[in-house]
Amino acid sequence: MFDDYKGMIQLQQLFKDEYGYSCNDDLRELSNQSFIELEGNGADAMFWINYRGKKYLFKPIKDFECNVWGELLGEKFASILGIPCAKYRAANYMGTLGVLSESILEDDETLILGSEIFQKFLNSQKRDAKETIKDIINNYEFQTTYKIPSEFLTLSLHDQQRYLFNHLNNLNQVKLILKQYKNMDPQAFFDITKHLFDILVFDIFTLQGDRHPNNWGIKEKNQIKRPAEVFDNCTSLGLGYIDISKRLVLFREEYFNAKMLREPERIYHFIHQIEPSFTLSEDNIVEVATRKKDYAAKVLDDLLQKSNPDEQDRINELYTTFNSEIIDKFDDILKEVEDTNDLKMRDEVYFYISNILQMHSLELGDIISKYRRSKLL
Amino acid sequence: MIARETINKNIKEILKHFAEQNCTLDSIHSFILNNLDFILGLENCIRDNLYFIYNGDNLYCVLLAFEDTYYWSLYENEKFSCIISEDKNLNYDYIVEMILHFADAEKIKRISPQITSMNIEQKIHELKKIRLNYDGYHVK
Known part of the structure; x- marks a missing residue:
């Protein structure tokens, strides 16, 4: 480019x-x-x-x-x-x-965002023309199928819909919704859900906390659908906080405290504040009111437990590459990106990103090894 | 009672406007049939109140804006749905709201500073005049 x-x-x-x-x-x-x-x-x-x-x-x-x-x-x-x-x-x-x-689009191709997929799905749930969105959300069958928590019903419609999109923003629910999507052929469904699985793992590895339904989508041309490339990773690697400079300083202090006191959990406290917004299932929602979800490593643990053998192999394969080709070669990758863009990463940013990634990778590695061992036993 | 000329004029305007968006005759039919009561109830000509919301080349819905009130008819399977009225307690469409909120964005305010004081009908009209990304969500 x-x-x-x-x-x-x-x-x-x-x-x-x-x-x-x-x-x-x-x-x-x-x-x-x-x-x-x-x-x-x-x-x-x-x-x-x-x-x-x-x-x-x-x-x-x-x-x-x-x-x-x-x-x-x-x-x-x-x-x-x-x-x-x-x-x-x-x-x-x-x-x-x-x-x-x-642009990730070819000529005459359209990007259909997750939000549009969710909205069209909601529209499709109407049993007759007079039914409103509120009727759909209040429908018992809908609530049961999509595991809508009862707390939703106390909210205004605007908030219900906001929370609903957040609630549905996970691989399992998206699979259910895409199955019903207009003109979705089995191959496109397979390709798109496989790619969404990769995005989920990618977000867990890179600590991307902002994969809301406007940050993923599918591409469509002449009714043929295919996965859209990953885009908008601005808030990955523990970045994107409102006062990021302050966070860098706090992290540095906590990092040295953790080393001195031998309390690595002080560092993990920072890392665990980052929650993927696109998760495996609604089970990863911790609190409905605040829309808080499980942290990345916990979502990986859940994902490993619930995945089929092919998916587990894919996680292993991605993690092996992540650890050996990204974490171990972080400085080389950074140098290449710096050279291409004629930029230099500030020392405190380097300290933050490199340490967060390294510690995070260690935790992910522990989860994966624990899982591998339990499978062998 | 609404004058027969207004009704005829509205139907003609709908046919003209929808045809300009390359809507098929069947789909225009579906709009008129599904929304006949609404069209018959309109006292004024709707020419200036009709907008089309697109995602790229895909028509998402027709939007009708009257001052601060708005309605939309979704386009799905080459048919237009019954008109849905905006009601914060009953109906809400994320895509329609997202387009309306374009008007609140700083970048839009830099182009059209007066947009903040406009009603929804005027905002939509203003958004239509701005060269928005034709591969994404935009108003025609």
Whole structure:
């Protein structure tokens, strides 16, 4: 992606070189240019650039120096694990730093987000034209089939629907829903659910806590469906917190306390604050009101227990690669990403990410070995 | 009683607008038949109140906005559903709400600062004028 542009992509320069357009930080003027389309969806994504027959999305990143690594390293990790992922490059638009990502869509292809899948599923549950969404949610059969907890019924409809999407945002429920999705053929169902399984494992490994139903989807062209690449990994690797700089400082203090006092749980306390939002099942919801879910290692434990032998092999295979090709070679990977984007990871960010990943991988390894041993016995 | 000319005009407008979106005659039929009472009850011409919500090339629904009130008819299996009215206690559509919330985004406010003081009908009209990503969710 943008192979002829070295380092961070300077959009101001690119607009001038490619389209003869001089930026003046007037987004209204920019949005009227023929090569620009604004992205309405998402708080951060800003605009698409039509560049040499392809589309690229510019997304500013808050606390860029910390949070950009989630996207850049996330892509690299996915590539090493063999999981298709959107491509990212660091970019600068008029002093606003962010990432540029290549559209994952081919011509005439549409990305159907998880939220649209959930909404269409809800719509399809209507037994007659007059039935409302509230009727569906209040339907006993619906509640039983989709294991809707009784706490939902005390909430306003708006909150019920929000919580419902969060409740359904897991592999098992999504499988149930996709089975009923319009024109879903068995091969597409297999490919999509296999990919969602990989995303679940990827999120557990990379500590991605923001795989809400607008951050995954399926692609459709002429009614043919296929999995959409992983995208939006900005909040992986323990990043994306509102006050990330403060978190880095706190982590460093706790890390040294843990070493001195020989209390590794102090570090795990940090890691366990990160919960995948796309989980295996609704069993991973800890608390309905706060939408709190199990932490990553716990979801892996649950996943290993409930997976079939093929899925267990896949987890093993991914973990082996994760440990030997990512954790052990983290510095080499980082160097490559730094060189491509002409960036340098700050020391405190390096300390945070490398230690969190290492400790997390150790815990995942323990769970997997424990499971392997119990299977052998 | 609603004037016959208004009804005829509305039906003609619906046929014209839907045909412009390449809707098949059968699907336009389904919209009119499923929503005849609604159409007959309209006192004014709906030409300026009709919007189409797309995801890429896929039509998601037709949106009818009247000041701060809005209705939608979902498009599924080449048919339009009965019109659903927005009611915070009964009905809520994530995609429709998501599109309406585009108007609250900072980036949209930078392009159209006056959007914050607009009613829903005006907001949708304003969003239609902005060049939104045609491969994603947008208004026509």
